[in-house]
Amino acid sequence: MRGIVKHFPGAKALDGVDLEVRPGEVHCLLGQNGAGKSTLIKVLAGAHRPDSGEITWAGEPLTLTSPVAALRAGIATMYQELDVVDGLTVAENVYLGHELATAGVTQRRTVRRRVAEVLARLGHADISPQKEVGELSAAGKQVVSMARALSHDARLIIMDEPSAVLDSEEVANLFRVVRGLTAAGVAVLYISHRLEEIRQIGDRITVLKDGRTVAENLAVADTPTRELIRLMTGRAVDQVFPARTPVAAGAEEVLQVEGLGLRGSFSDVSFTVRAGEVVGLAGLVGSGRSEILETVFGARRATSGSVRVGGRTLRPGSVPAAVSAGIGLAPEERKSQGLLLDEPVYRNVTLSTFSRFAAGPVLDERGERRAAAEQIAALELRPSDPDRPIRTLSGGNQQKAMLARWLVHGCRVLLLDEPTRGVDVGARAEIYALVHALAEAGNAVVVVSSEIEEVLGLSHRVLVVAEGRVLHTGPSDEIDEHRVLDLVMEGSAA
Amino acid sequence: MSESLPPSLATAGGVPPDPDRPAPLERGAGGAGHVAAPGRRGLPGGGLGRNLGLVIALVALGVVGVVTAGDRFASLDNVMTILRLAAIYGVLAVGMTFVITGGGIDLSVGSVLGLASVWASTLATQAMTESFHWIVMVFTALAVGVVCGVINGALIAYGKVVAFIATLAMLVAARGIAEIIANRRTQIVEVDSFLDTFRAELLGVSVSIWLFAAVAVAGWFLLNRTTFGRRTVAVGGNPEAARLAGIRVRRHTLYLYALSGLTAGIAGVMMLARTTSGSSTNGSLYELDAIAMVVVGGTLLAGGRGTIVGTVLGVLIFTTLTNIFIQNNLSTSAQSVAKGLIIVVAVLLQQRLATRTPRART
Structure with missing residues (x-):
């Protein structure tokens, strides 16, 4: 063919x-x-x-x-x-x-x-x-x-x-x-x-x-x-990753993950993310990277270990607890896990915050639309009409809507699972710039990607994951694609 | 510019939004609930166009009624008769609209209605009512409804029983309990204050019709203007997305069935007032009519889109049809055939509308 x-x-x-x-x-x-x-x-x-x-x-x-x-x-x-x-x-x-x-x-x-x-x-x-x-x-x-x-x-x-x-x-x-x-x-x-x-x-x-x-x-x-x-x-085209802003010395460790494990999936995962820092998880499909994010978020109930945000331990297995502590997840399968495809953009953006706008039980749709429109403008989401069904947007703009949801929420920790999956090559640069901007604004960001270059290019520090174990943790400048591949291969063979 | 992002962001763009690759197809496509229907903006009841179609259908039925039954049909008395018939179904259907919009189904409402009417009319309840107030009977019926709904909801949300099965079990069990309590006898309501209250008229319109109107308006407001309604649409449209946005999906599911139980309880009170008796056969097969009315009204059976206005129109279409058949002395069997046809036509139209919109996945 x-x-x-x-x-x-x-x-x-x-x-x-x-x-x-x-x-x-x-x-x-x-x-x-x-x-x-x-x-x-x-x-x-x-x-x-x-x-x-x-x-x-x-x-x-x-x-x-x-x-x-x-x-x-x-x-x-x-x-x-x-x-x-x-x-x-x-x-x-x-x-x-x-x-x-x-x-x-x-x-x-x-x-x-x-x-x-x-x-x-x-x-x-x-x-x-x-x-x-x-x-x-x-x-x-x-x-x-x-x-x-x-x-x-x-x-x-x-x-x-x-x-x-x-x-x-x-x-x-x-x-x-x-x-x-x-x-x-x-x-x-x-x-x-x-x-x-x-x-x-x-x-x-x-x-x-x-x-x-x-x-x-x-x-x-x-x-x-x-x-x-x-x-x-590998990269489909050469992507220029924007220069990383160094993490401020003494920045608070916003997210602390300790000894986290999920039976049958991964075990003993520990890492911290400081405000303004991007931490990447590199690994192949089935390495447990998505499961780690979902467990941090409470979408899966950890069988061991703890997650702390700003020093406070989160109740395991509770998404509402994670969300109210300020964690946001942009899931891997945007359409099936993240969006109400037939609903307008603004309702997707305010899906986790609409009750905050509401006066008691009564919705404030005007307020929601205004807040959504603000983020739509800030993230340059196109088309900018907040009333359009989100189904009609491109993958990159749907991803921006997911980010907008957590920005409206005021999240401090953003977990991005395959942020450029289903995003056109051209629009990826925008998402990359956005991830950096989010970090610069003081958020702690965790990025998972199958593309090793992407993880290395985006993050300050990298965790290499294989077979549900963290094989390596270190600054992304000190490791290159080849070393990551070696680690992944060793880990997968084990 | 939002405060949460630095100005550097503004320069980050500049790449046109090309069509993207799709979400991967390797994993099973997400819930079946979101393949249909175009997005609706905040129109009351969801989609004026569709409701217009229902109004036209209702008007057409009215014309048929006038032509075939003349003044017998087109009298104020008869309109009130239709509305009184619509009231009980309507209250059930409003509750059902919430459950279906939330991605579920409640087969038990007819039986729960029966159980509520029997329990509220037992000698013990009536004796207590004599010494206190008619409110005791009402409260009993509503409590029975809510408890049945909570049991349904708990089984479905926390016990992970399929809604069809859980509420089917309740359908059978509630009917059985009603028979045991009633000892297969019909219990006559002898509390005059209760009958006086619910059989009264207000401005020439009977109380049951007012109740239906109140439930419909409250339901419309709840579905379209409150956080509860938004959650219902989210949970029905994409439960996983709702969960990952921090919505307590299971708790909300429980609430939905409790709400449906509550409306069944209200309908039970109305039934008691209409028939002046509590019988274990009250409300038999009403659940099927209620579901049909909701679906004909345009609420998506797969969840994620619901319309109270449509439901009310669906209720009126069905009850007007029934009335026309009665006025023309036609058999109930012919009536059932006509209802069946309406359901099929309505669902076919719904599918037409759904397939006209592009689908992201096949």
Whole structure:
């Protein structure tokens, strides 16, 4: 496929993606969250239609109008969330949507025999076609999902993070199956965050970033892992980070996090942030960085440790306690975690403060609008109409609205999770300047980003996180991208 | 320029707001609640255009009524009859509007109404009322309603039981308790002061209609002009965003069901006054009508957008329809078919409106 572009309202999910998969190979697709992998898969599966670009299939141009069209062409997809129906049997699941039937009556015996054949081919003759899928393990469901893909005579199977729910033994079996498929000439497009898996199973790699292909057809054997991480986390364009204002000597330690832990996610995280300081958390997806922020904010209840703001210990697991102590969080998933998309901008800005404007229980919408308009002007939020539904704003301006919410609140501690996620490259400079301005104004800022350059460029001090542990804490001038990558790789390997 | 930011910020801009990349799609898209409907500005009841459609529907029904039943329909007496019928449903529907806007559903209101009417008309309550005041009966009914609502809310908000199931359980249980208390007998209200108060007329309009009007106005104010209403919209529109903004989502959910219980209690009092008896079958299946009226009125079943004006119009449309069928001596079965059609048409229209707006995610 060449030059695939997919727009969503107010956003560009894919911006010129090239991908080439050969028969019989395992082609790996790499990229951070939000790089556009899932959108690309949906285009290939016929669930989304691209706005431009073309797909060539076995030498012929191909237009995928629906998932059924994709299946007919021989492209089968195994989605990240297992798409099997628990209440049906294995056989019924495999033939779901293309039941073998004579005049509406399913040919149970034929189906059973064919499913048994497919399962045997997958090395899972032990799974009975009559078993209810709900009784199977996650790995078993994965096999069923794969059997379904095979039942379509697929020549390209897309596997979206197939190993996410599997343990290592099951992964080994998955790989065996994948090798069997490729030996039979089936192409596999394999998506995973786990780089070591890609090493084991992959033939060639394509890396996506910000909806573009940044590297194409890298041979797995010749590409070092750190190069892959660099491609995924590196800068798309050269960003000039504004000069940091040094933190005033003797600035108060506004946020003190001590021995914070969340069972199953991270443990023993300690750091402090002074007024005017930006502290960055660097780490890969799944390192626990977002969970750390959410736990500091009280959105998750810490299983150990404490969070203090201005010397006062916060009640654990209470967002209202954190908010009233002056902590604000701009969450990673802005749309699903932060905004009321159909509500006007000003109500989103005052979502945490509307009761403060209110006289008793009665809202003061004029006051709210005025306060929101002030921040809209200060943050140069465009369009500046406070009554517009926030859905119609671009990602960068939605992010500004999130910041405006906490500025109206008068926060002293701002936790920014992926502040430039879904923000156009051009608008990022504005967000960076904003983060610095917030720090200069005396706020304590914590930034989480998948982009190591961004963390290093924005913050005064950096914490490197991997596998839920803090591996390194120090000034960001004394560490560079390579050192962070080394730490992350060591930590992830451990 | 805000005080919270230094002037240096003003120079930070200068890059045009290009369309951005979307939020990542790797994780499951957030709650299903916010895929529909354009944003509404602070219009009373949410969207004049939609309410205009309902008004037109109501006027059309009126024309049908006049044409088919003539003066029997178009008399002041009959209008009052329609309004009296609307009153009980209307009070329930206002409470239901809050629950649905907040992203929930309350199937128990009909049963709770029945239980409230039975409890308020037991011999013991009436005996106490004789020696004190009719307010005792009212208080009993309201308390029963609120307690049932709090139980619903606690199960849903803190017990994490799905609203449909929790309130379905209450529907069955409240009806059962009412039967036990009433011993399957109808309890006649013999407290004259109670009947005198609630069967009276004020300026030629019966008290129950005034009550409906008061509940509707209070509901409109609560939903559109208070922090409670704002929280309701936030909790229904995107509970996670509301939680991360510091709103106590669970507590608010509890309040919503308590409010719905309270309106069921009020409706119970009105029912007692209308039928002069407490019966365990009072309010049977009213919950379905109330939900239908709310949805026809334009409140989004997925939560996040609600309109009291629309609900009132929905109530009037349904009760006018019922009245037309009665005036023309048509069967209640035909009436049910017509109601079903109205619900389908209204929801289809709602979906049309919803799909016309762009969606950020698919």
